[in-house]
Amino acid sequence: MAGIYDQTQAPRAFVDSAAVYIYVVDYHTDEILMVNEYYARNLGVARDRMEGAKCWEFVMGPGEGRCPFCPRSFEIDEEDRLDLNPHSSEAYNPTLGIYGRVTARVIDWVDGRLAHIITLTDESNERLLREELLQLAYYDRQMGIPNQTKLEKDLSERSEGNYCIIAFDYISLRHINDAYGRAPTDILLKKVVEWIRRFDLAGFEVYRVEGDQFCILLDNADIMSASGLADRISERFQEPWDVGTLDDEAFITTHVSLCVIDGRTGFENPAQILSIIERTLHISKESGTVAVYDREMDRILKKNIELEISLKNSVTNGMKGFDVFFQPIVDPKKGVWQGVEALARWNSPEFGRIPPLVFIKMAEQTGLINTIGQWVLDKAIGVCADLKLHEQDGFFLDVNLSPLQMSDESLVSKVLMALQKHGFPGCNLALEITESEEVDDGGYSQTIIERLRTLDIKIALDDFGTGYSNFNNLKFMPVGILKTEKQFIDDIVVDEYQQFLSYVLVELAHAADMKLIAEGVETSEQMRELMKNGADYFQGYLFAKPLSAKDLADSRHKFFEPDPIFDLTRRSIEKGKDTPLQAFASTGDTPASDVQT
Numbered sequence: 001m002a003g004i005y006d007q008t009q010a011p012r013a014f015v016d017s018a019a020v021y022i023y024v025v026d027y028h029t030d031e032i033l034m035v036n037e038y039y040a041r042n043l044g045v046a047r048d049r050m051e052g053a054k055c056w057e058f059v060m061g062p063g064e065g066r067c068p069f070c071p072r073s074f075e076i077d078e079e080d081r082l083d084l085n086p087h088s089s090e091a092y093n094p095t096l097g098i099y100g101r102v103t104a105r106v107i108d109w110v111d112g113r114l115a116h117i118i119t120l121t122d123e124s125n126e127r128l129l130r131e132e133l134l135q136l137a138y139y140d141r142q143m144g145i146p147n148q149t150k151l152e153k154d155l156s157e158r159s160e161g162n163y164c165i166i167a168f169d170y171i172s173l174r175h176i177n178d179a180y181g182r183a184p185t186d187i188l189l190k191k192v193v194e195w196i197r198r199f200d201l202a203g204f205e206v207y208r209v210e211g212d213q214f215c216i217l218l219d220n221a222d223i224m225s226a227s228g229l230a231d232r233i234s235e236r237f238q239e240p241w242d243v244g245t246l247d248d249e250a251f252i253t254t255h256v257s258l259c260v261i262d263g264r265t266g267f268e269n270p271a272q273i274l275s276i277i278e279r280t281l282h283i284s285k286e287s288g289t290v291a292v293y294d295r296e297m298d299r300i301l302k303k304n305i306e307l308e309i310s311l312k313n314s315v316t317n318g319m320k321g322f323d324v325f326f327q328p329i330v331d332p333k334k335g336v337w338q339g340v341e342a343l344a345r346w347n348s349p350e351f352g353r354i355p356p357l358v359f360i361k362m363a364e365q366t367g368l369i370n371t372i373g374q375w376v377l378d379k380a381i382g383v384c385a386d387l388k389l390h391e392q393d394g395f396f397l398d399v400n401l402s403p404l405q406m407s408d409e410s411l412v413s414k415v416l417m418a419l420q421k422h423g424f425p426g427c428n429l430a431l432e433i434t435e436s437e438e439v440d441d442g443g444y445s446q447t448i449i450e451r452l453r454t455l456d457i458k459i460a461l462d463d464f465g466t467g468y469s470n471f472n473n474l475k476f477m478p479v480g481i482l483k484t485e486k487q488f489i490d491d492i493v494v495d496e497y498q499q500f501l502s503y504v505l506v507e508l509a510h511a512a513d514m515k516l517i518a519e520g521v522e523t524s525e526q527m528r529e530l531m532k533n534g535a536d537y538f539q540g541y542l543f544a545k546p547l548s549a550k551d552l553a554d555s556r557h558k559f560f561e562p563d564p565i566f567d568l569t570r571r572s573i574e575k576g577k578d579t580p581l582q583a584f585a586s587t588g589d590t591p592a593s594d595v596q597t
Helices: 003-006 009-018 038-044 124-138 148-156 174-181 182-197 223-236 270-287 295-316 354-366 370-388 412-423 444-453 469-477 496-511 522-531 549-556 563-575 581-586 593-594
Strands: 019-024 032-035 088-091 098-106 114-122 165-170 204-210 211-221 253-262 291-293 322-331 336-348 353-355 397-403 429-434 458-464 481-486 515-519 536-538
Touching: 003 469, 009 032, 019 038, 019 469, 019 593, 038 295, 098 370, 124 148, 148 270, 165 223, 165 270, 174 182, 182 204, 182 211, 211 223, 211 270, 223 253, 253 270, 253 370, 270 291, 270 295, 291 295, 322 370, 322 549, 336 370, 336 536, 353 354, 354 370, 370 397, 370 412, 397 458, 412 429, 412 444, 429 444, 429 481, 444 458, 481 496, 496 515, 496 522, 522 563
Parallel strands: 253 291, 336 397, 397 429, 429 458, 458 481, 481 515, 515 536
Antiparallel strands: 019 032, 019 114, 088 098, 098 114, 165 211, 165 253, 204 211, 322 336, 322 536, 336 353
16 A cells, blocks of 8 residues: 555646646446545545545535546547547536536556546636626626527527527607606617516417617527417507506507517528518518418518619619609699709619619618719709799799708708709709608708708798698798698599688698698699699699600790689689688588688
8 A cells, every 4th residue: 555655746746736636436336546635625625535435425515426527427439448538618617615516537657547637727716707708798787688689599599490589679759758757668679578477388489689679599499389379469468568666657658569480491590580570570560460481471571672673773873773754743823834853763673663662662671772862962953954934934943852861961951052063043943842740840851941941942842731740830840831642532423522721721831931732633634623622732644744844845835824724713613603611611511610710
């Protein structure tokens, strides 16, 4: 025994000099042959008590059995030979209460026995720091739930696609913040997550993707069950949420756009899934329903993506396939064309003619609308300037602006540059905006409108009566022209209420010192009713469909030669009935007091 003890003096002295945990174990019996002083001291057990005992008693604890990182699991290779290479793994040592890196290797001991030498390096602090960094990287700091980065990681580990995603985005949460401050909305977000986590579901997690957008990842779920859960969430948001304290009751009602993504559809990477979520939530917000992204929607969306690529290529390649057409605006008093509205047209090289409602909306979503809008403005001004249409008394060119263009701080300078480039007077330009939240909010858009008006540019408000504005605000809006939607005159010939409403719209415009353009005039009967009501301008297929620049040049005489149909219609009206207001009141459908009001 003394001889063996003497043989271990050299290795013992070596391992005792190391500030790591080292022990040697008999390969066959699991008996500790040697342990270093650092291990024994930190464990608080005498070295001679450890040596000769089973190794797992001082690693896992008495009666716990072999360690999960026992070297025997990797010592034998495929050809039943000992694997003499060192093996490392991370492990937890319960008796020491530390996390560390364990390195094990098969060796020949000093007395010829086969043994393992195990080294444990304490990495508890490093692990704690790593966990803190992972917490910061993978979890939302405010709510403590997984974030977008964690969602991307978890999705990348699900290659089979046997999952579904429910995504929801709060609508108008900003307005609640403005009204009540951040505290109630912070409580609301947490309450919603707590409510969802009470569902009796296996294998799901809630993620905060960004701001007001959240995702639920459902493992081993089919589209039917996921859609059912999405419907439950949608129904719950129809009711108010209690965000008060015990002493202060407060209820908030807010809605969400909701979508369900079928993981079996097949996606290339997590980034693509997140992009799909954004698009599908947008569809949900517009439709007001729970949107489901499956193989059919995937086909449609891929078609839209191809169309987007075509649009981007057309814009970046010198506006290839784009053109500007012009629809006349008629003055019934003079009987001539008084102006034109510029209309963008796009003929995609890959897909052919695309409706304006489609590509304009797509341009707004892809950030191309400012480029397209500026090109249309420049092209339209150039055509009208070349035809010298501005030399006609009262002529105006009407060019549409997207609400997104109204938030462009350089819009005024761009408009001024186009006017100067073509020598076109600002007083002959009307910029048409659509009723929207951006305009009604009274923010930077109102400032831009005022600056444009200082250049003598007219401002026209499109689709009046169908958007955000109300009649009381009409006199305060800095616009000079109102345009009514086609729906106001579709049945004006047979519908007395539409006749009355048309009359009221004209009177309101004139009371606010504005002109009114009636859009969508398609029949002479409609024109007659509108002339009775005193509409200032007409626009529609009755007079002309949108014209190319060449066709506009060929029709230039209509800006100077009165059409006799207007004079004939006017004389017919003078021989006819009462005003629309009197005719409506005489039916008895409306009390006299209401009519006077």
